[in-house]
Amino acid sequence: MSIAPSQKNSGKFALAKRIAAAVVGLGVVGGAGFLAYAWYPSIAPISRPAASFFSPEAVKRGELVAAAGYCAECHTRTDGHKGPEMAGDFQMETPFGNIYSSNITPDPETGIGNWSEAAFKRAMNLGIARDGTQLYPAFPFDHFTKVSDQDVSDLYAYLMSRPAVHLQPRDNTVPFPVNIRIIGQAAWKLLFFSPGRYKNDPNHDAQWNRGAYLAEGDAHCGACHTPRNAMGAEKLSHAYDGNVIDGWIAPPLNDHNPTPVVWTEDELFQYLRFGVAPLHGSAAGPMSPIPHSFLSKLPESDVRAIAHYYADVDHAEQRQGQNTAAIATAMERSKKNLVGPQTDDADARLYQAACAACHYNSAPGPVLGRPELALNNALWLDEPNNLFMVMLHGIGAKEGQDQIAMPSFYAGLTDADMARIAAYLRRTRTNLPPWTDLEKKAAQMRATLKTPPINASH
Structure with a gap:
C-alpha cells in the first residue's frame, strides 16, 4: 500500500514541529538555568555600625x-x-x-x-x-x-x-x-572567572607564597600588566606580558621584559619600596603612586615578598649573569655618543640641550638620580609611549627618587622635537629597529593629557 505525498509531507511537518519544540524547550531550560546562575538576591541593608x-x-x-x-x-x-x-x-x-x-x-x-x-x-x-x-x-x-x-x-x-x-x-x-x-x-x-581563595603552592617557600598571595590577589598586578582580550578579560595564557594603560605601557613582569638588565629581586624591591631602582630608573605615570602612596605603608617584608615572587616569575636568578656585560655595553654606548655642541648631528644637539645634563653618566655604572637611558625600559619597548609620556608629564619631586624631579617638556618641546630625541636615543642607545611614525605618536600621547602639567617648562 503506497503513502500519498500529502501524508508524507504531513509526517515531515510533524517531525519538524517536534524538533523545533525540543530546541525551544532546551533553549528555555538553558535560559532558565543561566538566569538561575546569574541571579543573586539582595542582602538586607543594615544600620551603619559605629x-x-x-x-x-x-x-x-x-x-x-x-x-x-x-x-x-x-x-x-x-x-x-x-x-x-x-x-x-x-x-x-x-x-x-x-x-x-x-x-x-x-x-x-x-x-x-x-x-x-x-x-x-x-x-x-x-x-x-x-x-x-x-x-x-x-x-x-x-x-x-x-x-x-x-x-x-x-x-x-x-x-x-x-x-x-x-x-x-x-x-x-x-x-x-x-x-x-x-x-x-x-x-x-x-x-x-574562577572564584576561590588563594592556596599556597607547596613547591615554593613561605616568602614566595606570601608574595604570590599579595601580587595575584590584593595588589592585582596582572590587572595592568597582563594584556586583555576583546571581552576585557586578562589573557592568562600571556600573564604579565605587558599592557597599555591610559597611554602608558605597563611593561612585562616576566622574562619578556626587553630591558637589557634583568629585574633582580633587589631591583624590584628598591623600585616597589622607594619608587626608584638603581639600574632601571624611577616609577612614573600610573605606577608612581604605587610605591610612594601605598606599598610604602606595608611591612618591608611584604614588599620584599612581592619582589621575591616576581624575581621568580622573570627567572632573574638564571638570567642575571648577563647584567655585568649589559651595564658595560650601555655605559659604552652613552659615552660614545657624548658629543659636543659642534656636532653635525642635529638630533644629538637637541638631546644635549634638553636631556644630557641630567642623564649623563661617566662612571662604570649609572649614578642613582641620573637614570641611564641606555638601560631604561622606555627605550627598549616596542612603542615609544613611555618615553613620550615622561617627556610630557615630567616626574615630580614626590615621585621617583626623593626630591629629584624632571620637568615636563609639554610646552618646551614640539611633537617634532620629541620625535627627533626619541629617534636619536633609539638608534644610539639600543640595537633595536627604529620606531616608526614618531611625530604622529608624539601627538597622540600629547592628546591624552586633558590639561598641561603644572610644572610644564617654557
Missing part, C-alpha cells in the same frame, strides 16, 4: 589591606578636581564606555554604610553588589576573590571606620547590551 564596633587591631590590619590593594587610587576622583578619598567617581575609560568607581565610604545612601560584612565579602569574592547587581570587572574581583576571609573582614572594618562622604558617582556610559548586567556580566564570569 566605628567603635571594630577593634583597633582589625582596623589597623584593614588599613594595610587597603594600601596593598590601592583602594584609594581607583576610588577617588582625579579628573576635573580631586575628590574626597574613597568616595568614588574615578573615571575609567574602557572599550565599552566610561565606568565610574563606587563610593566605598560608610555613607548609608551613596556608599556602603548599609552593607553588612556578608554583603561586602560577596562583592569581594564574587563581584556581586549588596542589591544583587553584577559588578563590572573594572572592579578586579577576579583578583580579590583570592584574598583571605580574614583580610576581607579587616578591610571591611577599616572602610566602615572611615568618615562617611555623601557623594553619588556619575552614571556609567556603557551602551546596550553590555549594560544589561545580569546577562553580559554573568556570561563574562561564566567564561573568564
Whole structure:
C-alpha cells in the first residue's frame, strides 16, 4: 500500500514541529538555568555600625589591606578636581564606555554604610553588589576573590571606620547590551572567572607564597600588566606580558621584559619600596603612586615578598649573569655618543640641550638620580609611549627618587622635537629597529593629557 505525498509531507511537518519544540524547550531550560546562575538576591541593608564596633587591631590590619590593594587610587576622583578619598567617581575609560568607581565610604545612601560584612565579602569574592547587581570587572574581583576571609573582614572594618562622604558617582556610559548586567556580566564570569581563595603552592617557600598571595590577589598586578582580550578579560595564557594603560605601557613582569638588565629581586624591591631602582630608573605615570602612596605603608617584608615572587616569575636568578656585560655595553654606548655642541648631528644637539645634563653618566655604572637611558625600559619597548609620556608629564619631586624631579617638556618641546630625541636615543642607545611614525605618536600621547602639567617648562 503506497503513502500519498500529502501524508508524507504531513509526517515531515510533524517531525519538524517536534524538533523545533525540543530546541525551544532546551533553549528555555538553558535560559532558565543561566538566569538561575546569574541571579543573586539582595542582602538586607543594615544600620551603619559605629566605628567603635571594630577593634583597633582589625582596623589597623584593614588599613594595610587597603594600601596593598590601592583602594584609594581607583576610588577617588582625579579628573576635573580631586575628590574626597574613597568616595568614588574615578573615571575609567574602557572599550565599552566610561565606568565610574563606587563610593566605598560608610555613607548609608551613596556608599556602603548599609552593607553588612556578608554583603561586602560577596562583592569581594564574587563581584556581586549588596542589591544583587553584577559588578563590572573594572572592579578586579577576579583578583580579590583570592584574598583571605580574614583580610576581607579587616578591610571591611577599616572602610566602615572611615568618615562617611555623601557623594553619588556619575552614571556609567556603557551602551546596550553590555549594560544589561545580569546577562553580559554573568556570561563574562561564566567564561573568564574562577572564584576561590588563594592556596599556597607547596613547591615554593613561605616568602614566595606570601608574595604570590599579595601580587595575584590584593595588589592585582596582572590587572595592568597582563594584556586583555576583546571581552576585557586578562589573557592568562600571556600573564604579565605587558599592557597599555591610559597611554602608558605597563611593561612585562616576566622574562619578556626587553630591558637589557634583568629585574633582580633587589631591583624590584628598591623600585616597589622607594619608587626608584638603581639600574632601571624611577616609577612614573600610573605606577608612581604605587610605591610612594601605598606599598610604602606595608611591612618591608611584604614588599620584599612581592619582589621575591616576581624575581621568580622573570627567572632573574638564571638570567642575571648577563647584567655585568649589559651595564658595560650601555655605559659604552652613552659615552660614545657624548658629543659636543659642534656636532653635525642635529638630533644629538637637541638631546644635549634638553636631556644630557641630567642623564649623563661617566662612571662604570649609572649614578642613582641620573637614570641611564641606555638601560631604561622606555627605550627598549616596542612603542615609544613611555618615553613620550615622561617627556610630557615630567616626574615630580614626590615621585621617583626623593626630591629629584624632571620637568615636563609639554610646552618646551614640539611633537617634532620629541620625535627627533626619541629617534636619536633609539638608534644610539639600543640595537633595536627604529620606531616608526614618531611625530604622529608624539601627538597622540600629547592628546591624552586633558590639561598641561603644572610644572610644564617654557
